[in-house]
Amino acid sequence: MTAKIISGKELSTQLRGELADEVRELKVTPSLAVILVGDDPASHSYVRGKEKACKAAGIHSIVKHHPSSLREDELLAEIDAFNEDSSVHGILVQLPLPEHISENAVIERIAVNKDVDGFHPVNVGRLLTGKKAFTPCTPLGIMKMLEISGVEPRGKRAVVVGRSQLVGRPVGQLLLNEDATVTYCHSKTKDLASVTSQADILIAAAGRAGMIGEAHVKEGAAVIDVGVNRVESTGKLTGDVQFEDVKEKAGWITPVPGGVGPMTITMLLHNTVEAARGTMFDDES
Ligand SMILES: Nc1nc(=O)c2c([nH]1)NC[C@@H]1CN(c3ccc(C(=O)N[C@@H](CCC(=O)O)C(=O)O)cc3)C=[N+]21
């Protein structure tokens, strides 16, 4: 079987166009504050991507740049200021942060109703208990890609490789919420291929270039590649999946670049529009 390629780039073009239409209908201009600490080139490149996408969708963005020497209390004070500022609807602190800053402390400081990354423990807990919540952008993008491909999670076996707070854990929850049978694999999993080769839906989110080969994949499976690994020699982006081999066996596959990455940014725009509407927590029980 030759897999259908799910283009996150093409889907993003469509969805961002629809979001731009929604933004025009809103009474307020959605506004996103992005905080970037340090000079990691990849982080800068992602933040530029977010800025460009906001602009194209009619979303106002404010990008604050800080040297890696920024103190934690200074960063927390800036978050407080954005929390207080009613013209700012979404706040995103680009991760990773320098060693001397606690990522948990930073994430917990962001107002729950401005947490467009969906990383705040209250949003995480709401997702777990099946309430409306800001949902992390990469997992949301993955679910959208499955949906448009007609891959219905209900009753299927889904295997998630990777258990990060940002991607692995939440995408497993979303799949579970859609009635998939979910298994998590990670670095301590014995005989990885024996588990992943049972997956109807395989999410590769371990962050290890090319770790998923043909032997890991069931014939006809939907394979979603979340890897964003930089090849040192060429500077090129490569996934966790051996694309050329796996695409001959899978039913669906996402490319890197042009797959999950652009969808992550699209879902950030989606969450920012949702934050600007301000109705996420209206049906509070
Ligand atoms: N608070 C926070 N929220 C995040 O959502 C977040 C973060 N921190 N830290 C880093 C990761 C990574 N991430 C990506 C977003 C877009 C692409 C993306 O657009 N990738 C393009 C290519 C980009 C390129 O070539 O540099 C693609 O795959 O086609 C990739 C990775 C968001 N993250």
Ligand SMILES: [Mg+2]
């Ligand atoms: Mg740190």
